[in-house]
Amino acid sequence: MPDRRVILRMHAVTKVYGAGDAAVTALDNVDFQAQAGEVVVIMGPSGAGKTTVLTIAGALLRPTAGRIEVAGVDTTGLAEKELPAVRRGSVGFIFQSFNLLESLTALENVRLVISGDTATARSATNRARELLSMLGLAHRLKSLPKQLSGGEKQRVAIARALANNPDLILADEPTANLDSKRGREVMHLLRQIAIELDKAVVIVSHDHRIREVAHRVVWLEDGRFRSDVVTARDTVCGQVVEVEAAPMTSFNGQAFYFCAEQCLKLFEANPHRYAGTPG
Amino acid sequence: MRVLLIARKNLFSERTRLAISVGGIALSVFLITFLLSLFRGWNEKVGGFVENVDADIWIAREGTTDFLAAGSFLPVEGVDERLSRIDEVERWSPLIVRPMTASKDGTKMDVQLVGYDPVSAIGGPVRIEEGKGVPGPGEVIVDEGLSRRYGVDIGDSIGAGGRDWRVVGKSSGGDFVASQTIFITFDQAEEALQMEGLATFLLLQVTRPSRAGLVAGMIGNADPAIVTMTGDEFAASTRDRALGDVIPILTVILILAFIVGLAVAGLTIYTATVEKAREYGILKAVGFTNGYLYRVVFEQSLVTGLLGFLLGAGLTVVLGPFTQQLVPQFVILVRWQDVLGMAGFTLLMTLLAAYVPTRRLAAIDPVAVFKG
Ligand SMILES: Nc1ncnc2c1ncn2[C@@H]1O[C@H](COP(=O)(O)OP(=O)(O)OP(=O)(O)O)[C@@H](O)[C@H]1O
Ligand SMILES: [Mg+2]
Numbered sequence: 001m002p003d004r005r006v007i008l009r010m011h012a013v014t015k016v017y018g019a020g021d022a023a024v025t026a027l028d029n030v031d032f033q034a035q036a037g038e039v040v041v042i043m044g045p046s047g048a049g050k051t052t053v054l055t056i057a058g059a060l061l062r063p064t065a066g067r068i069e070v071a072g073v074d075t076t077g078l079a080e081k082e083l084p085a086v087r088r089g090s091v092g093f094i095f096q097s098f099n100l101l102e103s104l105t106a107l108e109n110v111r112l113v114i115s116g117d118t119a120t121a122r123s124a125t126n127r128a129r130e131l132l133s134m135l136g137l138a139h140r141l142k143s144l145p146k147q148l149s150g151g152e153k154q155r156v157a158i159a160r161a162l163a164n165n166p167d168l169i170l171a172d173e174p175t176a177n178l179d180s181k182r183g184r185e186v187m188h189l190l191r192q193i194a195i196e197l198d199k200a201v202v203i204v205s206h207d208h209r210i211r212e213v214a215h216r217v218v219w220l221e222d223g224r225f226r227s228d229v230v231t232a233r234d235t236v237c238g239q240v241v242e243v244e245a246a247p248m249t250s251f252n253g254q255a256f257y258f259c260a261e262q263c264l265k266l267f268e269a270n271p272h273r274y275a276g277t278p279g
Numbered sequence: 280m281r282v283l284l285i286a287r288k289n290l291f292s293e294r295t296r297l298a299i300s301v302g303g304i305a306l307s308v309f310l311i312t313f314l315l316s317l318f319r320g321w322n323e324k325v326g327g328f329v330e331n332v333d334a335d336i337w338i339a340r341e342g343t344t345d346f347l348a349a350g351s352f353l354p355v356e357g358v359d360e361r362l363s364r365i366d367e368v369e370r371w372s373p374l375i376v377r378p379m380t381a382s383k384d385g386t387k388m389d390v391q392l393v394g395y396d397p398v399s400a401i402g403g404p405v406r407i408e409e410g411k412g413v414p415g416p417g418e419v420i421v422d423e424g425l426s427r428r429y430g431v432d433i434g435d436s437i438g439a440g441g442r443d444w445r446v447v448g449k450s451s452g453g454d455f456v457a458s459q460t461i462f463i464t465f466d467q468a469e470e471a472l473q474m475e476g477l478a479t480f481l482l483l484q485v486t487r488p489s490r491a492g493l494v495a496g497m498i499g500n501a502d503p504a505i506v507t508m509t510g511d512e513f514a515a516s517t518r519d520r521a522l523g524d525v526i527p528i529l530t531v532i533l534i535l536a537f538i539v540g541l542a543v544a545g546l547t548i549y550t551a552t553v554e555k556a557r558e559y560g561i562l563k564a565v566g567f568t569n570g571y572l573y574r575v576v577f578e579q580s581l582v583t584g585l586l587g588f589l590l591g592a593g594l595t596v597v598l599g600p601f602t603q604q605l606v607p608q609f610v611i612l613v614r615w616q617d618v619l620g621m622a623g624f625t626l627l628m629t630l631l632a633a634y635v636p637t638r639r640l641a642a643i644d645p646v647a648v649f650k651g
Contacts, residue, residue, distance in 0.1 A: 086566075087565060108284060172649050
């Protein structure tokens with residue numbers, strides 16, 4: 001993708017939470033880019049700073065140092081009260097826990113962010129209906145979130161993220177609360193969105209299946225992106241783990257790596273099941 | 280103005296809470312308008328009689344302040360001669376007033392016994408509703424307030440001032456709420472109350488009522504043993520006597536009612552906001568401004584206030600006449616100015632109630648919604 005538009009550009013970004021003894025460096029001088037039409041997956045252990053990258057990229061959080069550009073706008077140079085407009089117009093967020101408004105129907109949840117709630121604008125309603133139909137929810141427009149399945153909720157959330165036609169989609173663990181079938185559906189949807197709607201899609205995930213849809217996978221650890229990391233899949237829980245730091249065992253002459261001791265124990269109790277060999 | 284979708288949904292998806300906050304405001308509005316209307320009604324009644332007496336100037340013994348506690352004695356002899364020297368005085372008439380307890384079949388009734396001159400009719404019944412217009416010897420005309428409260432009717436006999444009087448007529452306009460006027464002639468009062476040659480008040484009519492104040496001052500200055508007041512002044516000080524002590528108590532109750540309404544509305548709106556904190560966080564995350572969130576909460580508060588006001592004011596208007604029939608002491612006068620003022624107070628209540636959660640809203644961290 002040589003002459004692709006760069007939608008998200010993070011340059012030398014550092015984020016320190018707190019101060020003094022309690023200071024935590026969540027991001028340490030990182031550079032990151034995402035282009036229109038691509039799906040970038042950020043992986044890494046818990047506490048690595050993945051959510052921090054997304055919230056800074058999405059103009060929800062200010063970095064301690066560094067520069068961020070979203071769709072050509074330098075958000076680090078903007079005043080606090082200019083940021084909501086960037087979030088609303090240029091960024092679409094997708095969350096692990098869907099985060100729909102419980103008292104609003106699927107249609108209203110999407111329409112709300114288009115019209116800014118100020119009008120019953122027919123065009124906003126039409127667009128919301130179109131998006132939901134595109135995501136296969138034409139029959140669910142009037143349903144409240146509590147009447148929807150997890151997969152349906154996440155699709156409503158995706159429709160909401162697309163509502164204002166932003167260039168950048170940021171998703172934090174979008175499949176973590178879904179079973180594997182719905183999770184896969186959502187991932188393919190995100191890939192389709194990147195390619196067909198020409199969006200930059202950045203996904204944070206632990207889920208190995210997400211690699212199927214990624215154009216690029218980057219590894220974040222201790223607040224830094226690392227290119228030298230060798231990863232493997234924990235065959236027990238499915239997480240992607242860094243080989244170097246993970247508990248491991250051998251079975252049938254093959255090495256297996258795990259996210260934690262618990263998964264290792266489960267594996268050792270029933271290696272045939274997890275090694276994929278006939279037991 | 281269209282109410283924001285979120286404000287509407289937040290309000291009406293929680294019916295119970297809405298009912299509580301609307302009920303709280305309604306109760307507060309009802310209490311305030313009801314008490315205020317009660318006060319207005321009393322005020323009107325208490326001053327009404329004195330205002331309606333066809334006298335421009337009231338003269339009483341020094342130290343007398345009002346109609347209700349009328350412990351004044353003035354000699355009538357020589358008044359004619361002295362007043363005739365003042366050109367501006369057109370006419371005068373003596374009036375005997377004595378607060379006392381009358382009785383009917385053993386029931387005690389607080390009354391203002393009034394002895395008036397039937398020729399001038401000054402200080403007599405304001406309006407005759409039924410029966411004779413002028414009492415004869417041994418006869419009395421009672422205010423209809425008395426018949427409403429104690430069932431006194433034409434043909435009944437009531438005891439007052441050591442004698443029995445036959446009720447021959449009913450009048451209106453002489454109800455002081457706590458007591459009612461009964462009327463006999465001046466001569467009869469003189470005799471029954473042993474006030475030969477004395478009057479409680481001297482009532483004057485002047486040629487130019489607009490100059491009543493000046494004339495009253497002139498007469499009063501000439502004689503240190505008397506006090507003079509214009510009709511309006513006397514009505515005002517009678518009102519003050521009857522209700523002056525009520526005003527501070529009433530004020531405290533009104534303030535408490537306001538606080539109760541504010542507390543209920545404030546608490547429900549605050550808890551509603553806290554409960555929805557995550558949703559407000561989501562709205563912030565997807566790009567809504569703090570200003571928008573304030574507006575959502577403010578509109579919820581405003582709609583709650585409007586509903587509470589309509590309910591509370593409606594209750595007053597509907598229940599007012601009804602309670603008046605049940606309890607004769609309830610004299611309710613709903614003035615549109617009071618209702619308008621109450622609308623203003625409700626608005627203030629809702630503004631204050633909405634203000635409380637705004638700091639909470641500003642503090643919500645949208646990043647928190649990334650946590651599962
Ligand atoms: N508001 C905060 N105040 C202080 N420290 C924070 C705050 N938010 C995050 N951190 C710390 O910053 C580091 C990075 O956090 P972040 O949430 O970005 O990790 P993550 O990669 O998303 O983890 P996970 O996979 O568990 O979601 C962690 O050490 C975390 O404890
Ligand atoms: Mg995270």
